[in-house]
Amino acid sequence: MSTSPGTKGRPRADAQRNRDHILDIADRYFSEHGVSGSLDAIAKQAGVGAGTLYRHFPNREVLLAALLSARDNELESRRDAIRAESTNAASALELWLGALSDWASAFDGLPEPLRAATATGSSPLGITCQGYITTTDEFLHAAQREGSARREVRGKDLFLAALATSWVRGAAMADDFSAAALSSLSRNGWSTCAGAEASGSNGRTA
Amino acid sequence: MSTSPGTKGRPRADAQRNRDHILDIADRYFSEHGVSGSLDAIAKQAGVGAGTLYRHFPNREVLLAALLSARDNELESRRDAIRAESTNAASALELWLGALSDWASAFDGLPEPLRAATATGSSPLGITCQGYITTTDEFLHAAQREGSARREVRGKDLFLAALATSWVRGAAMADDFSAAALSSLSRNGWSTCAGAEASGSNGRTA
DNA sequence: GACAAAACGGAGAGGCTCTCCGTATGGTTT
DNA sequence: AAACCATACGGAGAGCCTCTCCGTTTTGTC
Numbered sequence: 001m002s003t004s005p006g007t008k009g010r011p012r013a014d015a016q017r018n019r020d021h022i023l024d025i026a027d028r029y030f031s032e033h034g035v036s037g038s039l040d041a042i043a044k045q046a047g048v049g050a051g052t053l054y055r056h057f058p059n060r061e062v063l064l065a066a067l068l069s070a071r072d073n074e075l076e077s078r079r080d081a082i083r084a085e086s087t088n089a090a091s092a093l094e095l096w097l098g099a100l101s102d103w104a105s106a107f108d109g110l111p112e113p114l115r116a117a118t119a120t121g122s123s124p125l126g127i128t129c130q131g132y133i134t135t136t137d138e139f140l141h142a143a144q145r146e147g148s149a150r151r152e153v154r155g156k157d158l159f160l161a162a163l164a165t166s167w168v169r170g171a172a173m174a175d176d177f178s179a180a181a182l183s184s185l186s187r188n189g190w191s192t193c194a195g196a197e198a199s200g201s202n203g204r205t206a
Numbered sequence: 207m208s209t210s211p212g213t214k215g216r217p218r219a220d221a222q223r224n225r226d227h228i229l230d231i232a233d234r235y236f237s238e239h240g241v242s243g244s245l246d247a248i249a250k251q252a253g254v255g256a257g258t259l260y261r262h263f264p265n266r267e268v269l270l271a272a273l274l275s276a277r278d279n280e281l282e283s284r285r286d287a288i289r290a291e292s293t294n295a296a297s298a299l300e301l302w303l304g305a306l307s308d309w310a311s312a313f314d315g316l317p318e319p320l321r322a323a324t325a326t327g328s329s330p331l332g333i334t335c336q337g338y339i340t341t342t343d344e345f346l347h348a349a350q351r352e353g354s355a356r357r358e359v360r361g362k363d364l365f366l367a368a369l370a371t372s373w374v375r376g377a378a379m380a381d382d383f384s385a386a387a388l389s390s391l392s393r394n395g396w397s398t399c400a401g402a403e404a405s406g407s408n409g410r411t412a
Numbered sequence: 413g414a415c416a417a418a419a420c421g422g423a424g425a426g427g428c429t430c431t432c433c434g435t436a437t438g439g440t441t442t
Numbered sequence: 443a444a445a446c447c448a449t450a451c452g453g454a455g456a457g458c459c460t461c462t463c464c465g466t467t468t469t470g471t472c
Contacts, residue, residue: 012418012469038459049421054461090397112318115376140396153396157387164370164388168321181363182370189395190346190359191296218438218449244428255452260430 019056022046027067034108035064064113065124068106072128075103079135090148093139094187097162100132101183104166111167118160133159161186225262228252233273240314241270270319271330274312278334281309285341296354299345300393303368306338307389310372317373324366339365367392 011019025046029037039060043053057063078099086092104111117125118133137155144151165186169179217225231252235243245266249259263269284305292298310317323331324339343361350357371392375385 014468015419018420039461040459043421050423050461051421051463052419055419059461093396115374148398149396150394150398152387153391154387157384157391158396160374160384161388161391164374167373168366168370170321178363178366181360182367185359185363185367185392185395187395187397188356189391189393190299190355190364191393192354192356220438221450224450245430246428249452256430256454257432257452258450261450265430 015056018046018048018052022048022053022056023066023070026063027070030064030067030107035060035110035113039063061113061117061123061125064107064110065128068103068125068128071103071106075099075132082139088148089139089142089146093143093149093158096136096139097158097165097183097186100136100159100162101165101169101179103132104163105169108170111163111170114163115160115167118156118163129159136162158186221262224252224254224258228254228259228262229272229276232269233276236270236273236313241266241316241319245269267319267323267329267331270316271334274309274331274334277309277312281305281338294354295345295348295352299349299355299364302342302345303364303371303389303392306342306365306368307371307375307385309338310369311375314376317369317376320369321366321373324362324369335365342368364392 010016022042026042029042029045039053040050043050046053057066079096082092082095082099086095104114113125114129117123118129120126121130133156136159140149140153140155140158143149162183165179165183168182169176216222228248232248235248235251245259246256249256252259263272285302288298288301288305292301310320319331320335323329324335326332327336339362342365346355346359346361346364349355368389371385371389374388375382
C-alpha cells in the first residue's frame with residue numbers, strides 16, 4: 001500500500017525516485033508557504049514536469065496525506081511514550097490532545113483540509129484522521145473509566161477541538177497565547193467548576 | 207462612513223445603486239457558494255463589469271465586511287435582547303457566544319477570514335471583530351464579577367472559541383452534533399468538575 | 413539490442429483575481 | 443438646454459493557478 005502506481009508489483013526506479021524527491025521538496029515548500037502554496041511551483045522546484053507531480057499525487061489532498069503519512073511514526077511514537085509515561089488517564093488524554101494539536105500545526109493552514117477530510121471521511125486524509133480519532137477515543141475511554149472525563153464527550157469532538165486549537169494558532173495569529181487558552185478551555189471550560197451535567201445540547205439558539 | 211468613494215460628499219446615484227445591487231447579489235451568491243465563490247461571477251450576475259465590483263470592494267475581505275455590516279443590526283439587537291432577558295450573567299454569556307457562533311456561520315467558510323482578520327486586526331473585518339470582542343469582554347466580565355466565569359479567560363479567547371465552534375460546524379460537516387459538543391466543551395471542558403485553578407499555560411508540549 | 417510498458421515533461425485549456433484606460437454618464441454651472 | 447468635467451463604468455487582458463493530454467524518453471526484460 002501507498003506507492004501510487006496501479007495494481008501490480010513495485011514501481012519503476014525513476015518513478016520511485018521522483019516520488020520521494022517531490023515529497024521532500026513539498027515538505028519544505030509547504031513548511032515555508034503553508035498548505036496553499038502553488039503545486040506547480042513545487043514541481044518546478046523539484047525539477048519535474050507538472051504532469052509528473054499530478055500523476056503521483058492527483059490533488060493537493062493526496063499530496064498532504066502522503067506528507068503526513070511520512071510523519072506518522074513521529075506521532076505514533078509520541079502516543080506510545082504518553083501511554084508508557086502517564087500515571088493517570090486524564091493527563092495522558094491531555095498530552096495526547098496536545099500532540100494532535102502540534103501534529104495539525106505541521107504546516108500553516110493544515111487544520112482546514114484536516115477538518116474537511118474528517119467531515120467527508122473517505123479520502124486518504126480522512127482515513128488518517130479516522131485513525132487518530134480512534135486513538136483519541138481510547139485515551140478518552142480510559143479517562144472516562146477513571147472518572148476524570150465527562151461521559152457525554154466523544155473522541156471525535158476532542159479531535160476536532162484539537163484541530164480547532166491548532167486552527168486558532170494558525171498563520172498570522174498575533175497572539176500565541178490564545179491557542180493555549182483554547183486548549184485549556186477545551187479541558188476546563190470557562191464556567192467555574194461547572195454544574196457538571198450541563199444538559200445535552202446547547203449552542204444554536206435561533 | 208462606509209460608502210466607498212473617496213473623501214467628499216455623497217456618491218453619484220448610479221454608483222450607489224450599483225454598490226447596493228452588488229451587495230445584494232453577493233449576499234445571495236456567498237450564501238449558495240460559500241465565501242470562496244468567484245468574485246467575477248458575482249460581477250457578472252450583478253450585471254456590472256469586474257472593474258466596477260473591484261472599485262467598490264477592492265478585495266474579498268472588504269466585500270465580506272460590507273456584507274456583514276449590513277447584518278450588524280441583527281446581531282446587535284440580539285445582544286440587546288440577551289441583556290434585557292437574561293437573569294444571570296453566565297447564561298447571558300452563553301447566549302451571546304451562541305449568537306456569535308451563528309453570526310460566523312452566515313456563509314460557508316466565513317470563520318476563516320474572520321480568524322485571519324482577528325489576528326491582523328487593522329482591516330475592516332478586523333475592526334468589526336474587535337467590536338464584538340469588546341462586547342464579549344463585557345459579558346465575560348459580568349460573569350466573572352458574578353463568580354460564574356473563570357478569571358484567567360479573556361474575551362478574545364471566547365470570541366475565537368465561538369469562531370472555532372462555527373468552523374467545526376462548517377461546510378460539509380457530516381455531523382452537526384459536533385458543533386454543539388464543541389460549544390459545550392467551551393463552557394464545561396471535558397474534565398469532570400475540573401480542579402479549577404488549572405495552572406496557566408499548557409497545550410504545547412514539544 | 414530490441415521492444416513494450418511505464419513514466420516523463422511541458423504546452424495549453426480554462427478559471428480566477430485584479431488593473432488599466434478609453435468611454436459613458438451624472439451633476440452643475442451658465 | 444448646452445456645455446463641461448469629475449466620477450463611474452465595462453471589459454480586455456496580464457498574471458497566476460490547477461490539471462490534462464499526448465508525443466517523447468526511459469526502464470526493465472527477453
